[in-house]
Amino acid sequence: MHTEKKRNHTRPLSKYLEEYHNYTATLSDLTWKLAFSGIAIIWVFRVGVQGSDKIPNELIWPLFLFCGSLLFHLLHYILGVLIKYNIYCYYVRRNKKNSDMVSTHDSWAVPIHMCFWVKIALLIVGYIMLGLYVWSVI
DSSP: OOOOOOOEEEEEHHHHHHHHHHHHHHHHHHHHHHHHHHHHHHHHHOEEETTEEEOOGGGHHHHHHHHHHHHHHHHHHHHHHHHHHHHHHHHHHTTOOTTSEEEEEGGGGHHHHHHHHHHHHHHHHHHHHHHHHHHHHO
């Protein structure tokens, strides 16, 4: 039976605070862009049907997948902010300095990586479905 040993990462404590600032800056920038992206998707794909605007039924699932990808993109950064800053605070409470080398377990990164891969998978499936729709109408 093969058991995999978990790795610990050692680096300066200041690196966690730096990453926290990077995640929060990106999160702030993405928030308004994502709001406009959701509106733009609906606006671009709407069509006039009997005097009202409607999204074609074939594009509902791709729209949900794109919105899901955007949601996981946002969640990816929210988790990054929460995890990195909590690690930083944990070590500060133990009187570590920003220049001290600290160690964390690989498992802390799992939720961040999961969100990363889910958002990519949703985007790919959404574009495949969108491509199939476009192919069917040309």
